[in-house]
Amino acid sequence: MSSRQPVTDLTPSAEAEPILRTVNLSKSYFLGETIYAVNDVSLAIEPKEFVVIVGPSGCGKTTLLSLLGGLDRPNSGEVLLEGQSYSRLSENGLAQLRRNHIGFVFQFFNLISHLSAMENVMLPMRFGRQPRRVIRDRAGELLDMVGLSQRANHLPLQMSGGEQQRVAIARALANSPAVILADEPTGNLDSKTKTEMAELFLRLNEDFAQTFVVVSHDEGFSRYAHRVIHMQDGQLAKVEAGGR
Amino acid sequence: MFLSLGLTNVRRNLGRSMLAVIGAALAAMIMTSIIALSGGYPALGYAEARAFLGADILVFATPHLVAPGALAQVAGSDQPWSLVALSRDQYCDLHDLHPELYGQGFLAQGGVAARPIDLVKLRARLAGSRFVDDVSAAYFLPVRIQFSVPTEGGGSREVVLNEMILRGRDFGFRSGDGHWSFERLMVDGFVPAGCGDACALLDARLVNLGYPNLPALGDQIRLFVPALSLDDTGRVHLDYSRESEFQLTLAGRYEVQTNLVAWPTELGTMLEELYWTTPQIQVPAEFFSQVFSQASGGRHLLPPAMQVGVTVSPFSEVENIAAELRTLLPEYTVISVPAQLNLAHGRGLPEAVFQAPLEYLGVPTTQQVGMHVDLSQVFIVLVCLIAALLLAANMLFLVAQRRREIGVLKAIGARSGDIGLMILTEALTLNLLGTLAGFALIRIFATWTLLSNRIPLAEIGRATLTDLGLVVTAAASAAAVFGLIPAWQMARLTSMEVLRNE
Numbered sequence: 001m002s003s004r005q006p007v008t009d010l011t012p013s014a015e016a017e018p019i020l021r022t023v024n025l026s027k028s029y030f031l032g033e034t035i036y037a038v039n040d041v042s043l044a045i046e047p048k049e050f051v052v053i054v055g056p057s058g059c060g061k062t063t064l065l066s067l068l069g070g071l072d073r074p075n076s077g078e079v080l081l082e083g084q085s086y087s088r089l090s091e092n093g094l095a096q097l098r099r100n101h102i103g104f105v106f107q108f109f110n111l112i113s114h115l116s117a118m119e120n121v122m123l124p125m126r127f128g129r130q131p132r133r134v135i136r137d138r139a140g141e142l143l144d145m146v147g148l149s150q151r152a153n154h155l156p157l158q159m160s161g162g163e164q165q166r167v168a169i170a171r172a173l174a175n176s177p178a179v180i181l182a183d184e185p186t187g188n189l190d191s192k193t194k195t196e197m198a199e200l201f202l203r204l205n206e207d208f209a210q211t212f213v214v215v216s217h218d219e220g221f222s223r224y225a226h227r228v229i230h231m232q233d234g235q236l237a238k239v240e241a242g243g244r
Numbered sequence: 245m246f247l248s249l250g251l252t253n254v255r256r257n258l259g260r261s262m263l264a265v266i267g268a269a270l271a272a273m274i275m276t277s278i279i280a281l282s283g284g285y286p287a288l289g290y291a292e293a294r295a296f297l298g299a300d301i302l303v304f305a306t307p308h309l310v311a312p313g314a315l316a317q318v319a320g321s322d323q324p325w326s327l328v329a330l331s332r333d334q335y336c337d338l339h340d341l342h343p344e345l346y347g348q349g350f351l352a353q354g355g356v357a358a359r360p361i362d363l364v365k366l367r368a369r370l371a372g373s374r375f376v377d378d379v380s381a382a383y384f385l386p387v388r389i390q391f392s393v394p395t396e397g398g399g400s401r402e403v404v405l406n407e408m409i410l411r412g413r414d415f416g417f418r419s420g421d422g423h424w425s426f427e428r429l430m431v432d433g434f435v436p437a438g439c440g441d442a443c444a445l446l447d448a449r450l451v452n453l454g455y456p457n458l459p460a461l462g463d464q465i466r467l468f469v470p471a472l473s474l475d476d477t478g479r480v481h482l483d484y485s486r487e488s489e490f491q492l493t494l495a496g497r498y499e500v501q502t503n504l505v506a507w508p509t510e511l512g513t514m515l516e517e518l519y520w521t522t523p524q525i526q527v528p529a530e531f532f533s534q535v536f537s538q539a540s541g542g543r544h545l546l547p548p549a550m551q552v553g554v555t556v557s558p559f560s561e562v563e564n565i566a567a568e569l570r571t572l573l574p575e576y577t578v579i580s581v582p583a584q585l586n587l588a589h590g591r592g593l594p595e596a597v598f599q600a601p602l603e604y605l606g607v608p609t610t611q612q613v614g615m616h617v618d619l620s621q622v623f624i625v626l627v628c629l630i631a632a633l634l635l636a637a638n639m640l641f642l643v644a645q646r647r648r649e650i651g652v653l654k655a656i657g658a659r660s661g662d663i664g665l666m667i668l669t670e671a672l673t674l675n676l677l678g679t680l681a682g683f684a685l686i687r688i689f690a691t692w693t694l695l696s697n698r699i700p701l702a703e704i705g706r707a708t709l710t711d712l713g714l715v716v717t718a719a720a721s722a723a724a725v726f727g728l729i730p731a732w733q734m735a736r737l738t739s740m741e742v743l744r745n746e
Contacts, residue, residue, distance in 0.1 A: 071655055092659045099657020110652045114256035124656045126249070171656065 017083060018044035019178050019211055020068060025077035027063050027234075037063040039234035040077070045179065048209040050201070052221045052242060055231035061215040062183050064231065068213060069102050069181045070094040082178060099127050103172030107184035109164040111156040117143060117167045118152040124174040142170035146200065162193035169200065179211040180204075186218050194218055250669030260645060261674055267638035268678025268719060269685070271631040275715045276686040278627040293520060293585055296500040297337060298380060298413055299553020300562045301569060302584075304336055304577040305361050334480070335384040335409050336551040338577075340522055340594040341584050361549045361576065369572060370554070375561040381549035383412035383532050385539070386482065389492075389525060390466040391459040403457045405450075410469065411524045412532020433461055433496020442490065445526040448497035452521040452596045458497075465492040467525075469539045480550075488539045492527065502585065505600040518595035628718065635719065636726035639671055643730040650734050664731050671727030672720055679719040683712055 027038040037060045045051055053061050066072040067079055070086050079086045081101055089097060098104075111120045121139040126132075143149050146166040156164050165185060172180050182201070186194040202224040204210045214221050222228045225242030254261050294300060329349035330339060338345065363381050370376045387410040392400040431448055444465060450458055459465055471486035503518040527535075536544060556565045566580040588594050643650075650663055658666075691704055 069655075092661075095654065095657050095659045098655060104655050106655075110648065110655070112649055112652065114253065119252075123653075127657050127662070175657075 019047045019049075019082055020045040020213070021080045022064075022068065023078045023080070025064070025067055025074050025079060027060075027067055027072065027074050036060075036234045038067060038074070041234070041236055042077075043229065043236060045211060045213055047178075047211055048205070049227065050205045050212045050225045050242070050244070051214070051227050051229060052225040053213065053215045053229045053231060054217065054222065055237070059231045060234040061231055063234075065181050065183050065213065065215050068179075069104060070097050071104075099124055100175050101178045103174070103177035103180040105165070105168050105172050105180060105182035105185045107187040109156065109161070109168045109188070111164055111167055111171075113156050116153050116155055117148060117159065117163075117170075120156070120167055121170045121174055124171060128175070139170070139174065142173050143167070145173075145204075146170045160193075161189050162196060165189065165193075165197060166200065169204075173204070173210070179213060182212065182214040182216075184216055185214065186216065186220070194220055198224055250666040251673060253666070253670050254673050260642070264638055264642050264674040265678040265681065267634060267641075268675040268723070269682035270678075271634040271638070271722070272679040272682030272715055272719055273686045274627055274631040274634070275718055276683045276690075276711060278624050278631075279711050279714055290502075290582055290585060292500045293502055293581060296498065296520065297553060297581055298382065298555070299581065300556040300559070301554040301566050301578060301580050302337060303361065303366070303552040303554065303569065303573060304338055304579070305550045334550060335386060337382070338551075338579075340520065341579075341588055343594075361552050363549050363552065366552060366573075370569075373565065373568070375556050375558070375565055377555040377557050379552060379554050380413070381529070382551045382553055383410075383529065383536070384524075384550065385410045385412075385469060385472070385480075385532075385536070387470075387525070388468045390468070391463055391494075393457045393459065403459075405455055405523075407523060409522070409524045410467070410532065410535065411526045412529045412535075413526060430496035431499050433494075442492050442531055443495035443527070444492045445496050445498050446494060447521050447524065448499045449519045449521045450523070452519065452598075453523060459494045461494055461496065463494050465494055465525075466490070467492050467535070469535055471541070472536070472539050472544075474540070474544055488535075490535055490538075492525075498526070502588075502595050505604050507601055507604045514599065516598065516600045518600075520594045521596060522594075631718075632722045632726070635675065635722040638675075639723060639726040640730050642671060642674070643667060643727065643734055647734065650731075651737075660732070660736065663734070664728060667727055667731035668724060671723045671731075675719050675723035676716070679716055683715050687711075 021042075021044045023042050025038055025041045026036060028034050028036045039060070041064060053064065055061050063072070067074050070079070070089070073086075081097065086094065086097065111117075112123065115123065118136070118139050121142050122135050125135040125138060140149065140152065143152050146169055148163060148166055148170070151159060151163060151167075156167070159167070165188075169180075169185075172182075185201075186197050189197060198218070198220040201212055201214065201221070205212055205224070214225070216222075223243035226244055228240050228242050229236055230238040230240070329347065330342075330345040361381070363379065367379045370379055387408050388404060388406045389408050390402055390404045393403050394400050430445065433445070446458060448458075467490040468487045469490065471483040471488065473481050473483070475481060500520040500522075501517055502520050505516045505518060506513050508514075554565065554569065556562045562580050562582055566578055566583070569578040646667070653663055653666075654660075687708060691708070695701075695704070
């Protein structure tokens, strides 16, 4: 365990109610010895904010993201979404939270391979009770928003990496989540597509006030971020303003 | 939603679905085969003998048949043993199966008088056994018959057949039960209009016993029955000096093929079909009752049962039930028809052999038959376990391939229960398809065999539905259990655990 004092990032405003907040969050694994993937991290994400988390491989970025998204449970500390703590939520409660309030974008897209682009986008909405026609209309709008309306009936394998990732973004937006958590969303894309993807994130943030927390090695994202958080050894090493 | 998602998954992953269906079909084929075997679709010989005898197990109102060497095994009794021979007056099917008992006799314990069986009491005692379908009495009386046969000149002459046996039996006129019906037994003839009809069946192969002339179907037969009386023990005494006469119509002919013997010759393989030919003239139990009453001068309405048949279902339970009956009814002789036929085949009995060298029938033996132990249940369990393992592997494969998908579904908000439902839908759908395919494939062959054995269509249909229910239930249960266990384990993992390992 590092002896360095953790950076507590509750900026930019301690008075405004953050949309997502962690308090002394820690997650450790026992691999012969106890390894802290996330160590005593406190941070706050404001509504409409675009935050990028950077850091070397193994520094705990993805673990932090999974804790923020309720995909994993911390050993200690708390995560609060719109003031509500995850800690008392059951597995089903966490599932419901992920379904209604959080969108995920993964490095490897993680689309369901035998479902079309339209069906993949419809999937999170189908967990709810909306009529199928409403769901289909909404999915169509989202695909249009990411510029893929003409590819709605294609299967993931019939699409390029960039197109697949755009479908994944549309899926993440399906239930109008409070925040989208993206884990290396451009890690599997070529440089041209990376730029397009970063610009798509920016457009969604600017036009639709969508909050983003993006884990990325890609410098391109930092240009569009409000804040860039540097992680090292499971802790917040440095917080600096992004390119906006 | 997850139901339809499960069905979509089945449709869209055709390769994986086909693989799962084939696996399920294989399991269903295994289960269908073993159920068919265990349910007992008897081979031609046994099926015919079973129909002829009307039972799987015969209970005789004679003392125990005991080989001398086995005396020590019959413990707990101080009754003296004596050598007795079968009486021709007390004809029963044992006469055909063990003709040597006429001459050699057998050791009997206690009083040698045959004790009639109280059918009502016996039925009550067996009422609790779920494998016993029916308990019915078979009645026998020595008779002679007379009928006319046409001559070459256009006239007719009278033929008398002595030493015939009148067998009264329940032909199963009960509606819906075609098992022991006239149609089941007959090779030709017609179905009489009612139970009380004075109609009869004759063995079509009586020529084998030296009776070349037989009446034609629909001909009248004169039946002569000796006067009879019952003593205090229920034993029937016959007076051949006084006879009663009855008129019968020949409704049909039956034959009981029991074996097919093949032996090599210089000209190639020779075949001989063996038949159990009996001098029995079979009449409905109701008519037999009338005959008995009239022959006894109206003094006895209900003849005492000297032989009772017990029908058992499924076939694999025959030996178990026979063993239970031996314990339950120590005062009677209980034999299982399959066991006796096995023995009889080994000795060239009861069918007459005309051509086949005797060595091709097996080694003749006079030893008491060893008790047959039914191991079918063990095999059924083992084979069903193998089928279940196949289904388990199938389901594990189905779920293991879905780790990433399950992780993604969890990440975007699916609950564990939803995922379980989705997997279950897929598992059950694929297994149902596979099970139906496998069942149909095997069943086509089984139905062909059953039809070849002259099993009635209604009975085949009934057996098919029963077996289908069993196979589908077993396969669905196995699919549900073995599909849900890995799905539940997978659903318990957090999305991160799944996605990280992918």
